[in-house]
Amino acid sequence: MPSSISSFDKKRAAYDQYLVSFTKGRSDGRFGISLVVALGTMVSCWNALLATGAVPFSAPSLSQAEDNRTRVVEFMRSPESEIAITGTSLTYRLPTSAFNSSTKNVALAGGSSSSSATIGATVRPSILVIELNILDREPDTDLEELSRLIRNPPFGIPALATALSPTRAAIAAVYHLDEIFDERLQAERKSLPLLLDALPAEITQGADLDHAVEAWENRPSRSEVEEKSARAIVSAAEQVETNGGNAFYVLLPLDPRLAATEYASRGVEAAKAIDPEFQERLLSVQWAYDQIRWDPDGAHLDQRSAIVVARQISDAIDQRMRADISGPVGHQENQ
Missing domain, CATH: 3.40.50 (Rossmann fold)
Known part of the structure; x- marks a missing residue:
């Protein structure tokens, strides 16, 4: 019994020491690399969508800013x-x-x-x-800087990615905001002569x-x-x-x-x-x-x-x- 307790104490002490020192094992390194690769892939795919113009132009907003x-x-x-x-x-x-x-x-x-x-x-x-x-x-100045980043590659796409998040783009796509915007623009053009003819x-x-x-x-x-x-x-x-x-x-x-x-x-x-x-x-x-x-x-x-x-x-x-x-x-x- 004493020997088993001693063995347990040694394992626990080693684990505690691991937590204290934050020693990284091989599995930790692989997980970190996988996480970075996954995030990088997601960002690359999102930027590729932005570059191709596949992301809706219109985006929902909740404030004037x-x-x-x-x-x-x-x-x-x-x-x-x-x-x-x-x-x-x-x-x-x-x-x-x-x-x-x-x-x-x-x-x-x-x-x-x-x-x-x-x-x-x-x-x-x-x-x-x-x-x-x-x-x-x-x-x-934030809006001015945003416009400069969008205009000047290679920083344009990442700047645009922060302005149009995947969540906003998904909402715009689901609710067809681009189509609604285009319909309003067409209606505006058709209404011009009617409004001008009115008093x-x-x-x-x-x-x-x-x-x-x-x-x-x-x-x-x-x-x-x-x-x-x-x-x-x-x-x-x-x-x-x-x-x-x-x-x-x-x-x-x-x-x-x-x-x-x-x-x-x-x-x-x-x-x-x-x-x-x-x-x-x-x-x-x-x-x-x-x-x-x-x-x-x-x-x-x-x-x-x-x-x-x-x-x-x-x-x-x-x-x-x-x-x-x-x-x-x-x-x-x-x-």
């Missing part, structure tokens, strides 16, 4: 277009189907116009349109507009952020022009009461102070105010007005390109 991330990924993955539209939620609603040339919209709802412009410039469009209405939002909505000015005007009048100055945004926007414009393209600034129309606030002019004043070519890049648009209506907040265009504004911007771009203006142009008609 996720929606903007998905929007950037879709923008970077979609076919090249002549025009890239950038900005904030004011520009987000502009339908690309209303433009005369192939157009992509990477405006970020609730986001930074400068980050949107930076992302738009990465795809080297022939024409980059940059909204200047709101420049007091901090840049989203503009009734003009209403309620409590929501009063609150919006008060908020804009009392919004604190963020001159440092506005200056930083303006510099980033100028950099994006210069990047496109260096590659042989054209960059245009645009001030979207606002309800007259909002347009009269000091906050409404901060963005354009910041850009004007930074960019010596501001007047040349500013797109001249004579807004059809009798056809334009806004949501109750007085800032965001309603569906019909978004079409009207998109077409006016498109026509103004065509006019500029036909004129082949080389010197300063007339100032855009402000709000």
Whole structure:
């Protein structure tokens, strides 16, 4: 009996020592190698699917931040277009189907116009349109970095893999999100002439507009952020022009009461102070105010007005390109 106890104690002591020292046996090494190989195979297969375009473009999102991330990924993955539209939620609603040339919209709802412009410039469009209405939002450096990683191989596919997880892709495939997106785009195109043939909505000015005007009048100055945004926007414009393209600034129309606030002019004043070519890049648009209506907040265009504004911007771009203006142009008609 004592000898058996002694043998047991020795085995237990050896095992305890193994646990303490974390000594690796041959089986441990084989398991670790197998685990690494399995993970590597899964990642390789996923990246291969992404590279072939077999993964759905559309992905579900649960927040505005996720929606903007998905929007950037879709923008970077979609076919090249002549025009890239950038900005904030004011520009987000502009339908690309209303433009005369192939157009992509990477405006970020609730986001930074400068980050949107930076992302738009990465795809080297022939024409980059940059909204200047709101420049007091901090840049989203994570989204900017994501766009650069997607654009520049060999890091593009892994960056895309983190943005479009297998779970999101599976949900998109099961619920046919790509098909739903395409159907909505087709319906949007078919509805354009019907909406334009309809009369503009009734003009209403309620409590929501009063609150919006008060908020804009009392919004604190963020001159440092506005200056930083303006510099980033100028950099994006210069990047496109260096590659042989054209960059245009645009001030979207606002309800007259909002347009009269000091906050409404901060963005354009910041850009004007930074960019010596501001007047040349500013797109001249004579807004059809009798056809334009806004949501109750007085800032965001309603569906019909978004079409009207998109077409006016498109026509103004065509006019500029036909004129082949080389010197300063007339100032855009402000709000």
